[in-house]
Amino acid sequence: MNDIIRRDPRTEWIARNRLHPEHDAVLARMGGSTPAAKWMGPNGIIRRNPHAVGFIGPNGVRRIDRSGAQTANAGASARREAAAAPTRRQIRIETPAFYVAVVADMPGGRLSAHDRDVLGLARQLADEDSAGQGAVLLVSFGESREDALGDAGVDRVVSFAGERFEGYAPEQRLTALGGVERQHEPRHWLFPDSSLGGAELGRRLAARLGERPATQVWQIANGECTGRGAAGATDVTRRLPRIVLALPECAEPVSESTHAAESIAPPAALPQALRRIEDLGAVAVDPSSVALAEAEFILSAGNGIRDWGGFHRAASVLGATEGASRVAVDNGFMPRHRQVGATGTWVTARVYLAVGISGAIQHLQGIQQCDKVIAINTDPGCDMVKRADLAVIADSSEVLAALVELVDGVKKEQRNAA
Amino acid sequence: MLDVVLPVLVLGALALALLGALRRIGLWRQGRPSPVSVLGGLAAMPRRYLVDLHDVVARDKVFANTHVATGGGFVAAAVLLILVHGFQLESRVLSWALIAASVVMFAGALRVAARRRNPPVRLSRGPWMRLPKSLFAFASGVFLVTLPTAGVVPASFGGWALAGVLTLVVAWGIAEMFLGMTWGGPMKHAFAGALHLAFHRRPERFGGGRSTGLKPLDLGNPEAPLGVGKPADFTWNQLLGFDACVQCGRCEAMCPAFAAGQPLNPKKLIQDMVVGMAGGTDAAYAGSPYPGKPVGEHGGDAHSAIVLRGGHEGGRALVDAETLWSCTTCRACVEECPMMIEHVDAIVDMRRHLTMEHGNTPNKGREVLENLATTDNPGGFDPASRMNWAADLDLPLMSARGSADVLLWMGDGAFDMRNQRTLRALVKILRAAKVDFAVLGNEELDSGDVARRLGDEATFQALAARNAATLAKYRFREIVTCDPHSFHVLKNEYGAFGASYTVSHHSTFISSLMEKGRLALGEWTGGRVTYHDPCYLGRYNGEYEAPRKALKGIGIKVVDMERSGFRSRCCGGGGGAPITDIPGKRRIPDMRMEEINATKADVVAVGCPQCTAMLEGVVGPRPEVLDIAELVAAQLVAAPAAAQRAKKDVAEEVAA
Amino acid sequence: MQRDGNRNVTGQERVKVAALVSVGRHPVTGRPRRAEYDARAVEIGLSLATGGNLHLAHAGECSPESEAALRAYLGMGIAGVDVLQQPAGADIVPALEAWLRELGPRLVLCGARGETGEASGLVPFLLAERLGWSLVCGLAAVESVDGDSMIVLQALPRGQRRRLKVRLPAVVTVDAAAQPARQSAFGPARRGGLQRLDTPVTPDGDAQSWTTAPARKRPKRLKIVKATSARDRFKAAAAKAEGGGGQVLTGVSAQAGAEAILKLLREEGVLR
Structure with a gap:
């Protein structure tokens, strides 16, 4: 789309001049797709649509400009905005001078945020060589569900699908990477340094190729890379090696260009890997x-619980890991290793559902890293309610019972449907 | 006939008793050596018995008199019996004396029997139930057989049948009293108890002294055992001390862990040690068990492990680990024991083995000990953030000053937001009184109290050595701290490593400031106030008065709880008990809060960060928990008024 | 303390197990200590091979400071650690490889990453590659070991587990998902032996040219707003941060409250 706005002073002048014979026609032309504000009805009566008149001003108030110019401009500005919405440059690299290979984790077939950061880093490396334009080669395993690989800065994709790459198959994947290495000889191999993903595969490849990788890298500049050493206590800076395992946020993800993301055929005839690990x-x-520190959904009980049977039932129906406040543990309702808080376990759950917990400071400290906190409490003024993203002020046992009923109902429906 | 049988009986019993004594001494000597003065101890023994021990026994007036009659009567009767009937000394006077002694003893035995008719639960039954009968047998038997010797009845009175019956009665009495004393029986306490007093491991406790600091382990010697893993690892006088137990159960009645239903009973523990020393099982024990642990399943001998490695899986030994970890080291049992047995020493000795040999400190123990070793505080906080609480207070640092009158020891409460309030209050008071003080700041380390009581002597000694080295750099008159645990350790336990200081608890220091008139204070207008004695201030260091004086200084009339002073009940926070966290039926702080509630107090004054934390952990409604420093600081009158009042005082003085 | 999770090893034989340990560094105070992951690896080793069948090796310097840290492994109930003496700046892999070839264990346990030096976590990979052994990462527990294979549980995120059958000999790495290491006791730590072994030293040439500095704080990523008009950029920058008090439902029926909660649970995808 042509994003240069061309002005036609004559039409603008006609649009301003209501008495001009071509006024209506020009307005209609400028209005584009906006609904007509005025038209000739079937009986020859002029009909007006009051909703289509005017435009929304900068303060959100509808304004009507009788001159007609603004109404007409509304369409134009909409067009301008569409043009202004960051359009990505379409980039296609026909004959890359070299490849930068990225082995993405792609959990669930989609690029993770970490993958996108690493792709951004790869983009940087592919584009910075003045001698020739490089291409980013994405190596993916399993079925890809990502439809916007090009937006992430991928020029070429080699994807290995098939049963033997499913599950935990590091040896098979390593053979595949070996094939890519032989076929494309990438200038760099980039991996997200994520446990059970790139961290493992990258190190395996490095060991196989006999290359010394840079690990825990968070910055690449001027041909040097900086990575964390000594468990995050030091920064090690060195010349950029061939294999780089990068941390999240090592670079900005690609946002200004769209790349071709052409599929290329995986190397044929991979050697059969010795299968020493069976999933x-x-x-x-x-x-x-599940240990509290690892749990993703915690249903936690406090002093406000009266119906412990109901609580345990709710935990099992919701599939939640049980937690407890110190008081609930002290009173013997829950075992000590279920205590959440500064003096118990620091938890990192995605959802923390606190039932009848008023929220002592030590407890709130322990749930700092939880994404979403839901509170069920009878006291609307307690600290837990203040902390919570969603608080229900009601009797906990009733709410839990209702929740159990709802979830049970849904499950039954699913079963009936299946 | 009697004059033939009796000498044989008496002297034979004496000989057998002597054999028993040798065997008993052999049992004690399984223990490790311990440096005690044998002659000095024996010389001091009568005084220790008659004064120190009796002071404790006399807390129960009725029973004290009973024991004086029974015990005194028996000792006199026994000596005279040996002289009159054993060696056939023909003396009317001695015979009459013997008759008198047996009458006194009989009277005492009547009281003993009365108490045994419906005994309180703390008393052990079993063989102890037959003791009054044995006492009767001895007293009446001796009385009757002495009548002829005293010339009241003719020597041939009653003929051989009666003489035979009398002989049997006397034999029963002598068997219980003489043989039982050394071969094992209720009367063992007399023999072992007397020697225990003579060879007590803490002779400083007699004559009004106090000795509460734990004894250090020699870590320099790789051969020395690390704590006590088997009964023979105790020192011989500790084993002797266990044998002195009379199973009166006063410790049991005082033990907070027992009351809370945790698996500890100090009396049973001591009896288990006796079982371990002699070999066998606890099946014969006839007192209250460890709560939740049936009697008869545990046993062992002097050279096998007291606690099995790995807990229950490998079966049972003498004691389960959780019994040892239930103790709060509050010393209520030691304070109450009429035999002056050192329960806490024994428990810590065994804990040392569990921690330093098994590496098995329960629950959070591992984490806390690791934190202490790597960050010098139990919470694992950055040691460089110890002074963060006082960022706005501009506290003078020793490292900048070099010397000060008072070194304010902050304790690990510096990391705790609740205790920081207490510390701020204390600083306010010190400033109001214009005390020249300084703090160590980030140079301060944990005092080592928790590490030591969790049995990690190595970490304790490392912390102690480093703290002592820091303290040696500076000059100060005294150390003041609001943490009784640091107070106790600095005052009583660093001395063994060549570091002794004058240490005051903040309540003592505040009350002395008040006496000197350096604080201008208003009057307390709040409600009723009760005071909870911290164990490590009270029982460990005998300071019961200063806190009360400090409270009185701001016009508070303390309403004491039923258990207060030396009988104060622990809050449950000592000895690492909140860390090892052994489950019971109830929680100790909840029980204590009930006692506080019974006084209908609105505020409970405390003097210890542990007590504050434990009591504030009790679910409301409950009285407010405030440290003495907070209460006093709240009554500080603004400086100008203070000056005025001081001026008025001067004016009055001049006028007078 | 984790009391749950099935960590009982069944059907085990006496297998020869090696664990590679390093000197760690406390994250707050920087003091030497046993490395967290290595200690967990030793813990798994102890559950597999009680007694003398667990062999520990440390490659590196043996200064008094590091000795205290190594003794912390002994304190877990280990009789001795072989210390392959290597100066700072040496490549320790050849020395460890030689040690392992000589020992011939069926299983080698390593912490996922060291706590000092480069801490790249490469050593297990290099050893497995050079020895030609299997390699598994993120071990949570060993379920059983028989002649030439073992069944292990691998840790997935959020407490999930995957069962793997791995051919022996194998190198495995252990990270935070495995059971925490037991307490280190003073007595065994003092009694245990550190056998210092002289091993050939291979200098680590690559690392000579590196510069190492204390870690710099990484800049927080700002939310970059791609907007062409100044007004939009301003609006994005001045927008109030999200949050600041969640939704509070007062006076609703239990049913309505439960529905609101259910909706959030669904949105977060924690309901299965």
Whole structure:
């Protein structure tokens, strides 16, 4: 789309001049797709749509400009805004001088935020060489559900799908990377330094290729990279090696260009990897046995709980890990290793549902890192309610019972549907 | 016939008793050596018995008199019996004396029997229930067989049948009293108790002294055992001390852990140590068990482990670990023990083994000890942030000053937001009284109290050595602290490492400031106030008066609880008990709060950060918990008024 | 303390297990200590091979400071640690490789990453590659070991687990998901032996050219607003931060409250 705004002083002048014979026609032309404010009805009567008249001013108030110019301009400005909405440059690299390979984690088939950061870093490395334009080569395993790979800065994609790459198959994946190495000889290999993802595969590849990688890298500049050493206590700066394992936020994700993300065929005839690790599948983990520090959904009980049976039932129906306040533990209702807080366990749950917990400072300290906190409490003034993203001021046992009923109902429906 | 049988009986029993005594001494000597003065101890023994021990016994007036009659009567009767019937000394006077002694003893035995008719639960039953009967047998038997010797009845009175019966009665009495004393029986306490007093491991406790600091382990010697893993690892006089136990259960009645239903009973623990020393099981024990642990499942011998490695999985030994970790080291049992047995020393000795050999400190113990070793505070806080609480107070630092009158020891409460309020109040008071004070700031480390009581002597000694080295750099008159645990350790336990200081608890210091008239104070207008004695200030250091004086100084009339002073009940926060956190039926602070509530107080004054934390942890409604420093600081009158009042005082003095 | 989770090892034989340990560094005070992950690796080793079948090695300097840290491993109930003496700046992999070849363990346990030096976490990978052994990362527990394979649980995020069958010999790495290490006791730590072994030294040439500095604080990523008009940029910059008091439902029925909660749980995707 052409984003240069061309002005036509003559039409603007006609639009301002209501008495001009071409006035209506010009307005209609300028109005574009906006609904007509005035038209000839089937019986020859002029009809007006009052809603289509005027425009929304900068303060959100509808303004009517009888001159007609603004109304007409509204369409134009809408067009301008559409043009202004950051358009990405379309970039296609026909013959790359070199490749920068990125092995993304792609949990669930989608790029993670960490992956995008690493792709941004790869983009930086592919574009900075004045001698020739490089291309970012994404190596992905499993089925990709990401439809905007190009927006993340990917020029080429090699994807390895198939049963043998499913689950935990680091050896097979390593052979695949070896194939890519032989076929494309990337100038750099970039991995997200994420546990059970790039961290492992990147180190395996480094060991296989005999390359010394830079790990925990968070900055690349002037041909040098800086990474964390000594468990985050030091910064190690060195010449940029071939294999880099980068931390989240190592670079800005690509946001100004769209790349072709062309699929290229994976290398044919990969050598058969010796299968020394067999994935026997996920283990059903009872949420109640998950360690508190690792749990993603915690249902936590405090002094306000009267119906402990109801609480435990709710935890099992919701599939939540049980937690407790110090008082609930002290009073013997919950075991000590279920205590949440500064003196118990510091938790990192995505959702923390606090039932009947008033929120002592030590307890609030322990749930600092929880994403969403829900409180059920009878006291609207307590600290937990102030902290909570959603607070329900009601009797806890009734709310829990209602919640159990709802979830049970949903489950039954699903079963019936299936 | 009697004059033939009796000498044989008496002297034979004496000989057998002597054999028993040798065997008993052999049992004690399984223990490790301990430096005690044998002759000096024996010489001091009568005084220790008659004065120090009796002071404790006399807390129960009725029973004290009973014991004087029974015990005194028996000792006199026994000596005379040996002379009159054993060696056949023909003396009317001695015979009459013997008759008198047996009558006194009989009278005492009547009281003993009366008490045994419906005994309180703290008393052990079993063999102890037959003791009054044995006492009767001895007293009446001796009385009757002495009648002929005293010339009241003819020597041939009653014929051989009666003589036979009398012989049997006397034999029963002598068996219980003489043989039981050394071969094991209720009367063992007389023999072992007397020697225990003579060879007590803390002779300083007699004659009004006080000795409460734990004894250091020799870590320099790799051969020395780290604490006590088997009964034979105790020192011989500790084993002797266990044997002195009379199973009166006064410790049990005082123990907060026992009352809370935690698996500890100090009396049973001492009896288990006796079982361990002699070998066998606890099946014969006839007192209250450890709550929740049936009697008869535990046993051991002198050379096998007291606590099994790895807890219950490997079966049972003499004692379960949680019994030892239930103790709050409040010393209520030691304070109450009429035999002056050192329960806390024994428990810490065994804990030392669990921590330093097994590496098995329960619950948060591992974390706390690791934190102490790596960050010098139990919470694992950055040691460089110790002074953050006082960022706005501009406290003088010792490192900048070099010397000050008073060194304010902050304690680990400096990291705790609640205790910081107390510290701020204390600083306010010190400033109001224009005390020349300074703090160590970030140079201060944990005093080592918790580490030591959790059995980690190595960490304690490391902390102590480093603290002592820091303190040695500066000149100060005294150390003042608001933490009785630091207070106790600095005052009583650093001395063993060559570092002794004058240390005051802040309540003592505040009350002395008040006496000197350096504080201008208003009057308390709040409600009723009760005071909770911290164990480490009271029982450990005998300071019961100063806190009350300080409160009186601001016009508070303390309403004391039923258990206060030396009988104050622990808050449950001592000895690392909140860290090891052994479950019971109730919580100790809840029980204490009930006692506080019974006084209908609106405020409970405390003098210890641990007590504050434990009592404030009790769910409301409950009285407010305020430190003495906070109460006093709130009554500080603004400086100009103080000056006025001081001027008025001067004017009055001049006028007078 | 974690009391739950099935960590009982069943069907184990006496397998020869090695654990590689390093001198750690406390994150707050920087004092030497046993490295957190290495200690967890030793803990797994102790659950597998009681007695003398667990062999520990440390490659590095043996200064008095590091000795105290190494003794902390002994305090877990280990008889001795082989100290492969390597100066600072040496490549320790060849020395460890030689040690492992000589020892011939079936299983090598390593912490996922050291706490001093480069701490790249590469050593297990290099060893596995050079020895040609299997390698598994993020071990949570070993369920069983038989002749030439073992069944292990691998830790996935959020407490989830995956069961793997791994051919032996194997190198495994252990991180925060494994059971915390037991307490280190003073007595065994003092009694245990540190066997200093002289090993050939391979200098680490690459690392010579690196510069190491205390970690700089990383800049927080700002929310960058891509807007062409100044007004939009201003609006984005001046917008009040989200949050600042959540939604409070007062006086609603239990049913309505439960529905609101359910909606949030669904949005967060924690309901399965």
